[in-house]
Amino acid sequence: MIKHVEIDSAIMFGFDSELLKKCVDALNSARAAIAIVPRAIHQVSEDTIDICLKKSRYLLNGCIPSDTISARKLAKLGATVTIVLTPTSLKFIDESQINVMAQTPTPRYLEIHLYQFLTHLVNYQNIDVEKEFYYLGTVIERALKNDVAVIPSASSPNIRKAILVNHIDLVLYSMGFSRRERRLMLEFYPMDLVQRWLKT
């Protein structure tokens, strides 16, 4: 199902060749079947929203809205794009945004960058973390109720600060999500996203 991309053609699309070779070496030593999905995360405003549509055949774009108008526009885009939820974009992706996303004919995907929420929890004493996690919980609940796909992301800046699937599962468990909801978020919706992206 996963198409194999040649290294030369991958470099043409703008990947770093050294990084790619390191990845290929690491993958050859591993025996399990691994699929790599190239990603690009953009911070978009109202005018620069077209960047989310660029190279959407080769890249799975994710866009962080910086105001309410761009968030509403992102919900209406035709391509397969994930809307990224970070502590800064949390106030633009509220319950009315979820309602807009639920009304579109094609399914919409909400990507949650848990790393920034968790670093706020550990490192910053003066940020109101309880409020952030409460809003995050209500947004996820609302999205699951309206069948908007929620995908928690394990992205982190380096390997020492890695967040693994067990960790995501535990954080969601401590936020009060049931086993079925966690399976939906960690297994069903990510596969759905990759399948839909491969079809287009």
Next chain:
Amino acid sequence: MNIEVSSTTAAYLALILSLMSIVLIVIMSTRFYGYIKALLDELGLHIALHKKYRRVKRYILVKFICLDNGFEILSEHIKQSLNKLLGPILRYRCNVDVVSYRPEKKRAIIRVRGEAICVTYTLLALTINHLERSSDSCIAIPIKTSGLISRLKRRYLRS
């Protein structure tokens, strides 16, 4: 004739007696209702309290991924960092111990004693332990939680 009259009066007497007993029961029950209710409340509260503060014991099997430092200093480090993350208020209800530790298998068994919520908090503390800004500690992966230590043994011994 005489016998008939006496039987009707006896019937009336029995009816009056039973009515009086019913009235008496109603009066007594309204009087004692408050006492009975207070007693039930206290009893129910006692049962609820007993359930709420029941101590549980759970064992957590944890695997560690270390990048620079070795596993030797880790066993003291785990308890220290967990206690720091739980904070003094939770520490007086939750007790966290490293029961068993194997550097060669990179696995440890952590015992949590206290209320049921302690297990969730300890798991969360293990999760966010390596995200601290100034930490170079190992990444902890909670694999399995169980109430019996023998259930974890098979996975614990596997390398």
